[in-house]
Amino acid sequence: MKKLLLTLALMISLAAPAMAGDITISAAASLTDAFGAIKTAFAKDHPGVNLVFNFAASGALLSQMAQGAPVDVFASADQKTMDQAAEKQLIDTATRVNFVQNALVLATPADNPAKIKDLATLATPAVKRIAIGNPDSVPVGRYTKAALTKAGLWDALSPKCIMAESVRQVLDYLSRGEVDAGFVYGTDAKQGGDKVKIIAEVPVETPVSYPIAVLSGSKEKKDAAAFVAFVTGPKGQEILAKFGFKKP
Secondary structure (H helix, E strand, O other): OHHHHHHHHHHHHHHOOOOOOEEEEEEEHHHHHHHHHHHHHHHHHOOOOEEEEEEEOHHHHHHHHHOOOOOOEEEOOOHHHHHHHHHOOOEOHHHOEEEEEEOEEEEEEOOOOOOOOOOHHHHOOOOOOEEEEOOOOOHHHHHHHHHHHHOOOHHHHHHHEEEEOOHHHHHHHHHOOOOOEEEEEHHHHHHOHHHEEEEEEOOOOOOEEEEEEEEOOOOOHHHHHHHHHHHHOHHHHHHHHHOOOEOO
């Protein structure tokens, strides 16, 4: 019920009439800080165009758009969710482009109370709570499950997993010391500062690649395309690199 109410609240918020010059961007939670910085830089080059952001797990954003939420640009943390948006004819596929890559990392609270050294350590009795994104709707969770399955650890570790609704929720659990370990993107761990310790980068079969596209139903396609161009251009890429994102 709580999740349903949250979804309805977001839908109501997004359904509010947009003012002239407003561009609504639904973006993966891991882009929160970088896109915040891009907003400031974009405004200098495009006066009169206001960026309105909606950050959440990519799967949740897809559900909102499929239900009619008015969005101009979608930035996903994985290809699968953008593929689903294309299948639902929600995006203008000609505008789709990959703009950054990320890394999946195993992290702990700064003091690492369970003395975790690597993935194998997670199976020891000292580790009781592991935060991961829900694989059903959160890209970082899908990457995590795939990596643990390949390592032969998923079946042993899944009972210890605390499912989060976004990568930022995993980061919050880590920052507050509410779990022994968690799987986040490298950029999120960086935002955790001295409250989070990166133990290791986790190998993934599918690159953690982020696509962005203009929505087919956007009423502000010119300005929406300008935002995509800015993100993929030199200024946007420089800002994203400062937040730890890798080139696409």
